Amino acid sequence: MKVLATYNIKGGVGKTTTAVNLAYLAAREGRRTLLWDLDPQAAATFMFRVRPRVKGGGRALVTRRRPIAEALKETDFEGLDLLPADFSYRNMDLELDDTRHRTRRLGQLLRSLSADYDIVFLDCPPSISLVSENVMQASDLLLVPLVPATLSLRTLDQLTRFVADAGGNRPQVKAFFSMADRRKRLHRDVIATLSREHPGVARSVVPALSIIEQMAERRAPVPAYAPTSRAATCYEELWAELRPA
Amino acid sequence: MDRAPVTDLEDAEGGSITPEAVAAALGDEFSVGFGRPSVVRDAYLDTFDRRLGAVGFSLHQVSDSVDQRLVLISPGADAPLTMPITTVRWPALVTDLPVGALREALAPLVSIRALMVLDEQTRRIRRGEVCDEDQKMVARLELVDEGPDAVAAPARLSVHPLRGYGGEARHAVRRLVAAGLRRVRPVRDDSMRRATAVPQVTIDRSAPATALLVTEWCAYLAAMRANLPGVLDDVETEFLHDFRVAVRRTRSTVKLGRPVLHQDVTDRWEPALKWLSALTTPVRDLDVHQLDLPVMAGWLVAADPDDLQTFAVQLRRRRSAARRSLVRGLRSARFRNVLSGWENVLADLSRPSREPDAGLTAGELAERSIRRRYRRVLRDGAAITPDSPAEALHSLRHRCKELRYALELFAPVGDDAAGKRAVADLKDLQDVLGRFQDADVQKQMIYGFTDEMRAAHAPTKALMAMGELVARLEADQRQARAGFDRAFARFGRPAGRQRMRLLTGAR
Numbered sequence: 001m002k003v004l005a006t007y008n009i010k011g012g013v014g015k016t017t018t019a020v021n022l023a024y025l026a027a028r029e030g031r032r033t034l035l036w037d038l039d040p041q042a043a044a045t046f047m048f049r050v051r052p053r054v055k056g057g058g059r060a061l062v063t064r065r066r067p068i069a070e071a072l073k074e075t076d077f078e079g080l081d082l083l084p085a086d087f088s089y090r091n092m093d094l095e096l097d098d099t100r101h102r103t104r105r106l107g108q109l110l111r112s113l114s115a116d117y118d119i120v121f122l123d124c125p126p127s128i129s130l131v132s133e134n135v136m137q138a139s140d141l142l143l144v145p146l147v148p149a150t151l152s153l154r155t156l157d158q159l160t161r162f163v164a165d166a167g168g169n170r171p172q173v174k175a176f177f178s179m180a181d182r183r184k185r186l187h188r189d190v191i192a193t194l195s196r197e198h199p200g201v202a203r204s205v206v207p208a209l210s211i212i213e214q215m216a217e218r219r220a221p222v223p224a225y226a227p228t229s230r231a232a233t234c235y236e237e238l239w240a241e242l243r244p245a
Numbered sequence: 246m247d248r249a250p251v252t253d254l255e256d257a258e259g260g261s262i263t264p265e266a267v268a269a270a271l272g273d274e275f276s277v278g279f280g281r282p283s284v285v286r287d288a289y290l291d292t293f294d295r296r297l298g299a300v301g302f303s304l305h306q307v308s309d310s311v312d313q314r315l316v317l318i319s320p321g322a323d324a325p326l327t328m329p330i331t332t333v334r335w336p337a338l339v340t341d342l343p344v345g346a347l348r349e350a351l352a353p354l355v356s357i358r359a360l361m362v363l364d365e366q367t368r369r370i371r372r373g374e375v376c377d378e379d380q381k382m383v384a385r386l387e388l389v390d391e392g393p394d395a396v397a398a399p400a401r402l403s404v405h406p407l408r409g410y411g412g413e414a415r416h417a418v419r420r421l422v423a424a425g426l427r428r429v430r431p432v433r434d435d436s437m438r439r440a441t442a443v444p445q446v447t448i449d450r451s452a453p454a455t456a457l458l459v460t461e462w463c464a465y466l467a468a469m470r471a472n473l474p475g476v477l478d479d480v481e482t483e484f485l486h487d488f489r490v491a492v493r494r495t496r497s498t499v500k501l502g503r504p505v506l507h508q509d510v511t512d513r514w515e516p517a518l519k520w521l522s523a524l525t526t527p528v529r530d531l532d533v534h535q536l537d538l539p540v541m542a543g544w545l546v547a548a549d550p551d552d553l554q555t556f557a558v559q560l561r562r563r564r565s566a567a568r569r570s571l572v573r574g575l576r577s578a579r580f581r582n583v584l585s586g587w588e589n590v591l592a593d594l595s596r597p598s599r600e601p602d603a604g605l606t607a608g609e610l611a612e613r614s615i616r617r618r619y620r621r622v623l624r625d626g627a628a629i630t631p632d633s634p635a636e637a638l639h640s641l642r643h644r645c646k647e648l649r650y651a652l653e654l655f656a657p658v659g660d661d662a663a664g665k666r667a668v669a670d671l672k673d674l675q676d677v678l679g680r681f682q683d684a685d686v687q688k689q690m691i692y693g694f695t696d697e698m699r700a701a702h703a704p705t706k707a708l709m710a711m712g713e714l715v716a717r718l719e720a721d722q723r724q725a726r727a728g729f730d731r732a733f734a735r736f737g738r739p740a741g742r743q744r745m746r747l748l749t750g751a752r
Contacts, residue, residue: 030314030328030345049381073409076374076382078327081408118346219380245344 001114002244003107004121005139005171009155011126014145014178016043017212017222019123021235022143024221026243027080031118034072034081036110038092038135039125042085048075049219050084057088061109062095068109069116077224081117093130102130103168107138119244128162136163139171143242145178145206146194148187152177153194160200176202176238204238206231249411252418253429254402262388262402262426264371270424271375271417279373279388283309287366290315290335292358293475293484302354306330306362309370317347324408326350336361336480357536359481375404375417383410384417401429450608450658454505457607459594461498461654465491466588476525477575479568482532489525495587496522497650501614505605510590517583524574527567533683534690535560544717548710555707559694611655616749618648626674626733635685638729642678645671652748663747670741677725677732684722691715 004022006015019035027033037044042052050073060066073082096102110120124135136142144159146152156175163173175198181187195201206212209231211222218225223232256262264279271277288306291297297304301320306313317326328347336359342348351360373386385405402421406414422428448457468491475484496518503511538557542550574580605613625641649671656664691711699708735741 028329030326030343030347032326032346049379051379051381071409074407076407 001110001117002119002141003110003139004119004141004143004242004244005124005135006121006143006145007124007132007135007159008126008144008146009128009159010147013126013147014206014212015039015126016047016123017215018143018145018178018206018235018238019121020044020047020215021221021223021232022239022242023080023119023121024077024223025236025239026119026121027077028223030079032079032116033119033121034083034113034117035121035123036083037085037123038089038131039085039123040087040089041125042087043216044123045082045084047215047219047221048073048082050075050082052085052087054084054086054088057086058092059088059095062092062099062105064109068112077221089125096130096134103133103166104137106131106134107169110138132162133166136166136171137169139169140244141242142171142173144173144175146175146201147179148177148181148184148190148194150186150190152190153198156194156198156200173200174202174242175200177205179208180205181208202238202241204234204241206234206238249406249414251406252404252414254404254418254421254426255400255429257425257427261400264373264388266424267373267386267388267402267421270421270426274420275383275413275417276376276380277373277386278376279371279386282369282371283311285309285368285370287368288335288362289364289366290360291363292355292360293472294358294487295363296355296358297351300354304351304360306333306335315342315347317350319350335359338481357481358483361480375414377410377413381410383407383413402426448607448657450611451606452658454502454605454607454610455594457610457655457658458498458502458505459591462495462587462591465495465498466584466591469584473575477572482529482536485525485529485532485571489522489529492518492522492525493646494650494654497647498654500647501610501651501654504613505610514587514590517587521580521583524571524580528564528571530686530690531560531564531567534687535564537687541714541717545710545713548706548713552704552706552710555698555703556694556711559698559703563694607655607658611651611658612748612750614651615648615655615659615745618644618651619745619749622648622674623737626737629729629733635681638678638726639682639685642675642682645675645678649675655748660747663744667741667744667748670736670744674732674736677728681722681725681729684718684725688715688718688722691718 006019006022008015016037016039023033023035035044035048037052045052054061054066054071056066061068061071068083071083073084074080075082096105099105101108106122113120122135122139125131142159142163144156146156156173160173163170175194177187177191177194180191191205195203207230209229211226211229211231214225215222222229222235226232254262264277267279268277286306286308288308290304290306303318305316305318307316308314313330315328315330319326326347328343328345330343333341338357338359339348339352339355342351369390371388373388374382375384375386376382384407387403387405389401389403404414404418404421418428448460469488472484472488472491475481476488496515499506499511499514499518535557538553538560542553545552622641622644625637625644629637629641649668652659652664652668652671691714695708695711698711
């Protein structure tokens with residue numbers, strides 16, 4: 001079982017849309033896929049039309065009072081399950097802090113599902129916190145959406161340092177440009193420079209397209225409702241570049 | 246995991262079920278949608294020897310006008326594994342399938358055997374979905390025609406709950422039942438397994454020995470015939486292996502049957518079966534070599550696995566030539582005559598006897614045969630010393646096989662527990678002897694190839710890599726030889742002798 005986390009310290013950079021679309025593509029090619037929406041805002045949960053509620057809240061999961069398997073919801077797409085968000089996840093840091101192995105707890109919970117899934121996506125809230133440390137420990141790949149801006153490199157460097165300093169498991173960090181607008185010279189320049197100079201940046205770029213913004217309205221992954229769109233192709237290219245063997 | 250079981254429903258009056266009726270039954274709490282009817286082809290796949298079915302798995306290729314997918318239903322699993330496929334031609338090896346969880350699950354189950362279509366059904370299906378008030382799907386629906394001859398009206402409705410929505414799906418089923426549908430009790434279809442299962446021999450100890458022999462020979466002959474098309478088509482190596490096992494068992498048990506067979510039967514059929522066995526040997530030996538080559542490549546220390554490429558090419562060439570001879574033999578009049586002639590013999594032996602046979606019952610022949618073979622193994626094994634040539638161990642292996650076949654042949658008329666333990670005792674010894682001989686055969690074969698390849702100016706690296714293989718095989722052979730004394734001592738221990746006494750009626 002491979003664990004991929006979409007993560008960035010900043011919000012609004014395309015973490016959730018990436019997690020939803022890539023999880024859909026993984027399931028479409030036959031991989032048993034789980035998406036865990038760790039963000040109390042529950043955007044991924046909303047996009048799959050699942051109610052953002054976990055019995056007993058995040059505490060019941062973290063303390064194992066309720067088996068994680070009982071909280072799973074099958075999405076409308078075959079092979080793709082969701083572990084929904086719950087508003088109580090806003091306190092997950094505190095709940096994790098109360099447990100033994102507080103930085104490895106999420107990884108332990110995921111291991112109990114390793115026979116059932118080939119791939120797990122973690123859609124993370126935008127912060128650096130105990131949840132983030134758990135994500136680092138649990139993940140094989142940290143997928144970092146970057147909006148092309150001058151500060152992108154700084155964000156990526158901060159994150160890479162954070163992973164290096166965290167100790168324990170060190171996931172591979174792979175960034176990619178999201179919400180890119182080729183009409184803007186700044187975007188073009190940043191993409192060209194960073195792609196050339198930083199080995200951890202994917203070749204694939206996901207542009208800012210209105211069809212992607214429609215996900216919240218359609219409540220489905222882009223390749224499901226617009227399979228021939230440019231956005232779907234971009235996500236397919238990104239997945240082809242990242243997909244685990 | 247919270248996945249409720251699939252529920253099959255039919256109309257309580259035996260009538261049709263329409264999408265409109267389903268929607269009406271669920272309408273005020275759920276929204277229901279159906280797609281257009283589609284013809285679905287369901288191909289049931291397994292290996293020739295039903296390896297998946299034997300452990301409770303079921304593999305299907307489900308195709309409709311939109312796509313096709315493999316579906317693996319595992320015993321006890323919450324949900325089937327599915328994998329979209331495009332161009333797989335059956336029979337296919339598991340390595341021909343796309344990489345993914347389904348292939349990983351299949352690989353250890355089917356091993357080197359090819360998957361093939363064993364049965365096919367075509368059904369007309371309308372797929373639908375049940376959604377809650379948030380338009381979230383809670384169950385998938387299938388309206389299914391019973392079969393190709395069914396009238397247009399769907400006969401069965403299957404409700405597949407989505408994980409985490411068992412409560413909603415159960416509620417939907419209750420609504421459908423209240424609207425006039427009834428649950429269909431699942432009927433397990435074992436027809437395929439029944440048709441292909443090895444028949445269990447039920448013969449009394451006091452029955453004539455020929456009755457037991459003929460029953461077994463008929464099963465072996467059926468195995469030969471069943472595997473023959475796979476051998477001729479060269480689907481994969483196990484068809485030839487199973488064909489050879491059937492021939493070998495027949496040969497060995499004909500010898501066991503000498504006391505109850507007319508001499509003209511043994512005089513004619515022992516050489517005929519020997520010819521058939523010899524016909525298949527070269528290809529099988531080369532198959533073993535080819536199958537082992539990837540493992541052997543891993544043995545190399547000084548050489549590179551790529552250095553074995555020339556050897557691999559040579560192996561393939563030699564096998565192609567050997568296969569041409571094999572196919573010629575299997576398509577020959579001589580082969581047809583052997584098979585049909587043997588079938589006639591079996592038919593003749595099955596008829597009520599015109600004259601009294603040697604008077605041996607199955608139980609008597611069992612005791613006599615097992616006693617003799619056991620004594621021979623003990624005698625020949627005890628005669629082996631550190632200075633004995635390899636041929637002595639080969640010969641002992643042959644004796645062990647004869648004893649094994651005798652134990653298995655006469656299992657239906659012997660002490661079941663003692664028989665099983667005796668076979669288990671023997672297996673350890675056979676394993677040691679098998680490793681010894683296999684290493685020897687492979688060594689000799691590599692020597693033969695080396696001569697040919699050197700004459701053909703093969704690269705030096707290839708010859709040196711083969712030298713490394715010979716060194717490793719030599720070490721394996723020595724190791725097996727070193728383990729012989731212990732294995733033989735275990736085989737001849739008092740507990741084993743006691744079991745043999747039970748089987749041979751000795752005091």
